[in-house]
Amino acid sequence: KVAEAGERAATRERACIAHLKRLALNSGTAIAAAARALAELDLHAASAQLATEGGWCRPELTERAEFCITAGRHPVVEAVQKRARGPAFVPNDCDLSPGRRLCLLTGPNMAGKSTWLRQNALMVVLAQAGLFVPATAARMGLVDRLFSRVGGGDDIAGGRSTFMVEMAETAAILNQATARSLVVLDEVGRGTATWDGLAIAWAVLEALHDRIRCRAIFASHFHELTALAGRLPEVQLARMQVREWRGEVVFQHLVGPGASERSWGVHVARLAGVPRPVLKRAAEVLAALETRARAGGRDALAEELPLFAQARPEPAAPASPLHAMLAELDLDALSPREAQEALYRLKSLADQKIDPDAEATAAQHENTVAATSDTVV
Incomplete structure (x- = not known):
């Protein structure tokens, strides 16, 4: 009996499983319908929770070629900032209505250009999927296709460089977009020589305006493109707003009218740790x-x-110990304790009332005496 118990148990298990499989197959239609109903309920419940907790709005979809977003936000970036307890996400409007359907966006890196492009593209995806959107108000005409050329990547195995991939994606947009499409383009032409890239970006912008006549956001560091606003009537200029405060650049992450005068690339390089x-x-x-x-x-x-040209070092001017010590201090690397000690040392040197001009005169006198001695010898 003990020896046969294991085999009897396995036989009973196989019978139970076969019975359950028959029941599931016989009720397959009802189970699939219940799964679809639960999935739909889950989708609507999740959408309602997002809309309620995130302050999302119900978009108005029309047949007109318009795109008006009030205080729009990027849902993913905003959620990450909240989870990390970081600064609040800065909302921005977007208006691509007839007469201003093509926005030329300029401004520095790190100021939020790509985020603004992507959040407006996501508005279309969410709205036309029947969901609420992260904005105070949204009204947009139906979009037949959404095109995005943002970021960089290559296809080494396929023999395509980063710039080749960029141009292939741009070509797909120019060949397939229609007047009902929404196009977002970021830094077209930056992967080649300056004048080549500017020429390509210029021609692409003209094609979007004159031939395709779609709603589009075109972000670029080619400030020369802003001259097109005077000859292309439906181009509007927008810029990422920044402030300069005590020699530092503060990114406000706000989109305002007009053109940016600078890109602040050197400042971004400093933030990245360039020597x-x-x-x-x-x-x-x-x-x-x-x-x-x-x-x-x-x-x-x-x-x-x-x-x-090689940078020619200027002749070093005579410096006092106080100036020499100040020049050697790396303020960003000092701990609070080290900073306090450095201040004490500087105060001690300052109390000695060292005169740099007197030191320079003394040094010059010593050199003269040395030269005279050599001549005499």
């Missing part, structure tokens, strides 16, 4: 380029650029 000598040299080259651009336009930029 100070490189940043200093980049600032010198940038200042030279901007000066020549203001003085003589494009032709002047091609002449005597300092890009490959």
Whole structure:
């Protein structure tokens, strides 16, 4: 009996499983219908929870070619910031109504250009899926296709560079988009030489405006493109707003009217940890380029650029111990205790009332005496 108990139990289990399988197959239609009903209930419950807790609104869908978002937000970025207890997400409007259906967006990196592009594209996906959208109000005309060319990537195995992938995606947009489409483009033409990239971006912007006539957001660092606002009637200019405070750049993450005058790329490089000598040299080259651009336009930029000139170190001026110590301090690397000790040392040097000019005179006198002694010898 003990030896046969295991086999009897296995036989009973197989019989029970076979019985359950027959019951499930006989009730397959009802089970599938219940699963679909539960999935739909789950979808609506999740949508209602998002709308209630996140302050989402019910979008108004129309047949007109319009796109008006009031205080829109990026749902994923906003959720991550809340979870991390970070700063509150800054909402922004978007108006691509007839007469202003193509927005040319300029401004620095890290200021939120890509986020704004993507959140407006997500509004279309959510609204046309029948869901609420993260905004105070939303009214948009139906979109037949949504096109996005944001970010960078390559296809090494396929023999396509980053710029080739970018151009292939841009070509797909230009060949397939219609007047009912929504297009978001970020930094078209940045993967090649400056004038080549500017020419491509210029032509793409004109094609979107004149031939395709779709609603579009076109983000770019080519500030020369802003000249098109005067000759393309349905182009509106927008920029990411920044503030300069005590020599620092503060990104406000706000979209405002007009064109940005600078990209603040050197500032972003500093935030990324690029070494100070490189940043200093980049600032010198940038200042030279901007000066020549203001003085003589494009032709002047091609002449005597300092890009490959070696930086000539200026002769060091005589410095007092106080100045020398200040120059050696790395303020960003000091702990509170080290900062306090440095202040004490600086105070001690300052109390000695060292005169840099007197030191320079003394040093010059010593050099003169040494030279005279050599001559006498």
